[in-house]
Amino acid sequence: MSESMRGSRLGATSYEVDSGQFAPRALTTYVCVDGHRVTMPFSADADEIPDTWPCSCGLQGIQMGAVPQPKQTKHVRTHWDMLLERRTVKDLEDLLKERLEVARAKAS
């Protein structure tokens, strides 16, 4: 990675992927001395997860350890996927053949 890229890519949105899918995340919980908890979702492949995080009360929270978060691997179903859930390709071929015969019968 070049120096210019590193400079411009730093920031909270660096780990977001354009396709709308998210990089794997791990939840990191911080606890301040008053017992408040703050949970931050950091990218699992983030180089550095801070050891402390500012609590909303103004104190510093201490990292409790990363808690794995279920991956957001929800597959975006296409119309084709939904069709295949109801019918097999063999069904579709039979259906197509049937419809073609109907169409041919009408045409003749």
Ligand SMILES: [Zn+2]
């Ligand atoms: Zn606090």
